[in-house]
Amino acid sequence: MHIAAQVLVALVALIHAYFLVLEMFLWDxxxxxxxxxxxxxxxxxSAPLAANQGLYNGFMAAGLVWSLIAGDPVAYQAQxxxxxxxxxxxxxxxxxxxxxxxxxxxxxxxxxxxxxxxAG
Structure with missing residues (x-):
């Protein structure tokens, strides 16, 4: 269960990294x-607004990546x-x-x- 959870967290991080690229660099x-x-x-x-939104998605992706490499209890809490x-x-x-x-x-x-x- 733990491995499946980590894989899905990584997938969500990748999705939001993709949103960063779409909104910051490909919007226009x-x-x-x-x-x-x-x-x-x-x-x-609206490109400046979208870029700002993309940056926030990047922060979410970065937080999830951090949660994947941090040790517990930080990893669990961050996720x-x-x-x-x-x-x-x-x-x-x-x-x-x-x-x-x-x-x-x-x-x-x-x-x-x-x-x-x-997975707790």
Whole structure:
């Protein structure tokens, strides 16, 4: 159970590292506009906001990576904290921006949190 939990935590970290790249570096490109469904004008004007959002996703990924290399009890506590933050952010994003965020962000984090808690 512990290994499965760590693998899922790593996967969530990778997802959020990918969000960092999309939001910080690819936001105002054809790929970024396709992923987020934005127009060229909107992506150009909102690029600084997206980059800031991407940076926060990077911090979440970094926290999860730290939790994978730290020793217990810090690792366990950090995983609970960062996964909990991602779940809250995903639920809020789904309620205010796009329901897909619930599936892409909150669901993987929730699944990882369940495994982390079960592995205890």
């Amino acid at each position: 490109t054809a790929r970024g506009r396709k992923v987020f469904g934005t127009t060229p004008a909107f992506s150009r004007e 609970i904290f960062f996964l909990g933050c991602l779940i809250v952010a995903g639920v809020y994003g789904a309620a205010t921006v796009n329901r897909k965020i619930l599936l892409v962000q909150a669901t993987p984090a929730a699944a990882a949190l369940v495994l982390v808690l079960l």
